[in-house]
Amino acid sequence: MCTWAIRLQCKIIKTNKKMKSKKLKVILGVILLVVITVVIILLAGSKKNATFTTATISEGIIESTVMATGYIQPVEEVEVGTQVSGVIEKIYVDYNYHVKKGQLLAKLETSTLSEKVNQAKASLKASQSELDYARQNFERVKKLYESKASTQVAYEEAVNRFNQAETALTNTKAALNQAEVDLSYAYIYSPIDGVILNRAVNTGQTVASSFSTPTLFTIAKDLTKMQVEANIDEADIGQVRVGQQVSFTVDSYPDDTFAGTVSQIRLQAVVTSNVVTYTVIVDAPNPGEKLFPGMTANITIAVASEKGLVVPVEAINFNVDKELSENLDIKNNSTSEGRDVWVKSGNNIERRSIKTGLGDGIYFIVKSGLSIGDEVVLSVTFDKKQSEKSSKSIMPEPPKGMGPNGPARVH
Known part of the structure; x- marks a missing residue:
C-alpha cells in the first residue's frame, strides 16, 4: 500500500515537471513573439512622411550676361573757347539753350582789338607809300645805271630799298590780317547745332589765352x-x-x-x-x-x-541622403558622368541623368533627360508618423492558464 502510494506520488511529481517544462517553452515563445512585434511596430513608427518641394519642367530662354x-x-560734345584774351562783354545764351551752327554765343570787348586793326591799317598805308617811293627811285636809278650815268653802288642801294619796301608791305598786310582775325575771335559762335550743357564764364570776366584756349561753353x-x-x-x-x-x-x-x-x-x-x-x-x-x-x-x-527646357539649379543640387533612402527604400547610386536630378513618380522619386547647356546661376538649359511636365525635386521635409496604439495595445494578452507571475500550479 505504501509502496503504491509512493509510486503514485513520484509519478505525479514527474508529470508536474513535464508540464512545467512545456509551459516554460510556451512562455519563452510568447515573450519572443512580443519582442518581435514591438520591434516591428517601433520600426514602422520611426519612419517619416516625406513632403517634396518640386518644380515643373517647362520651356524658357536663358541668357548669360x-x-x-x-x-x-x-555722342558728340564740343568745348567752345576763345583764341584771344579779353573781357567778356556780352553773353547771349545760357544753360540748356538750343543753338544753331554759327549762332552768336558771346562777345568780348573789342576796343583794344579794334585799335590794333586801325594801327595795322595805318602801317599798311605807310608801307604802301614807302613801296611806291622805292619803286620810283629804283626805276630812276635803273635808267641812269643803264646809261652809265649812275654807279653800281647807287643801283644796288635802290634795289635793296625796293625789296625792303615790298617785304615791309607784306608784313603789314599780315599784321592787318591777324588784327582783323583777332577782332573776329572776339565774337564767339557755335560750331554745331546742339544744346548748351555748360557755361563757364560770366559777363565782365577776363579770359586769357596766353598758354591754352579757355573753355567758355560746352555744347552737346x-x-x-x-x-x-x-x-x-x-x-x-x-x-x-x-x-x-x-x-x-x-x-x-x-x-x-x-x-x-x-x-x-x-x-x-x-x-x-x-x-x-x-x-x-x-x-x-x-x-x-x-x-x-x-x-x-x-x-x-x-x-x-x-532656348529650350529649363531646370532650376536647386534640382541639380538636390541629393538623396541616407535618411531619405531609408524612408523611401531607394538606392542612392549614380553611374552617370553628367548631372542627375530626381523626378517625382507617384509617392516615390526616381533618378534621371541629364545633359545641360547654358546656365545663368538660377536655371540651366536641359538638352536631354527630361520632358515638359516632369516634376523635379528641389527639397524634402519630414513629418514623423505618430502611432495610434498605446503601450498596452502593443503587448498581447497572455494565453489562457497563464497569469502575470507565470504558469498556474497544479495541485
Whole structure:
C-alpha cells in the first residue's frame, strides 16, 4: 500500500515537471513573439512622411550676361573757347539753350582789338607809300645805271630799298590780317547745332589765352542719341563683342529699362588700384531725352542666349541622403558622368541623368533627360508618423492558464 502510494506520488511529481517544462517553452515563445512585434511596430513608427518641394519642367530662354557700371554722355560734345584774351562783354545764351551752327554765343570787348586793326591799317598805308617811293627811285636809278650815268653802288642801294619796301608791305598786310582775325575771335559762335550743357564764364570776366584756349561753353550735338561709357573687368571682356544687345537702368528712373548696343571696345587698359578694366562704349537711343549726361548707368550685356527646357539649379543640387533612402527604400547610386536630378513618380522619386547647356546661376538649359511636365525635386521635409496604439495595445494578452507571475500550479 505504501509502496503504491509512493509510486503514485513520484509519478505525479514527474508529470508536474513535464508540464512545467512545456509551459516554460510556451512562455519563452510568447515573450519572443512580443519582442518581435514591438520591434516591428517601433520600426514602422520611426519612419517619416516625406513632403517634396518640386518644380515643373517647362520651356524658357536663358541668357548669360556681363554686368558693369558706366556713365551716360552725349555722342558728340564740343568745348567752345576763345583764341584771344579779353573781357567778356556780352553773353547771349545760357544753360540748356538750343543753338544753331554759327549762332552768336558771346562777345568780348573789342576796343583794344579794334585799335590794333586801325594801327595795322595805318602801317599798311605807310608801307604802301614807302613801296611806291622805292619803286620810283629804283626805276630812276635803273635808267641812269643803264646809261652809265649812275654807279653800281647807287643801283644796288635802290634795289635793296625796293625789296625792303615790298617785304615791309607784306608784313603789314599780315599784321592787318591777324588784327582783323583777332577782332573776329572776339565774337564767339557755335560750331554745331546742339544744346548748351555748360557755361563757364560770366559777363565782365577776363579770359586769357596766353598758354591754352579757355573753355567758355560746352555744347552737346544731339541729346536724342546718347552713349554709355562703362568699364568691363578683364575677366569678362573676352565675352563682349561689338553689336551685342545691352539693357541698363538709371537711378532716376528705377522702374524703366533702357536699351542699347555695344558699338566700341577700346583696347587701352584702364588700371586702378591693380584692377584692370577695359572701356566699352554702348550706343543708346534717347528719343524722349529722359537720359541726361553724367547719369550713372547699371548695364547688363547679353553675351549668350539659349532656348529650350529649363531646370532650376536647386534640382541639380538636390541629393538623396541616407535618411531619405531609408524612408523611401531607394538606392542612392549614380553611374552617370553628367548631372542627375530626381523626378517625382507617384509617392516615390526616381533618378534621371541629364545633359545641360547654358546656365545663368538660377536655371540651366536641359538638352536631354527630361520632358515638359516632369516634376523635379528641389527639397524634402519630414513629418514623423505618430502611432495610434498605446503601450498596452502593443503587448498581447497572455494565453489562457497563464497569469502575470507565470504558469498556474497544479495541485
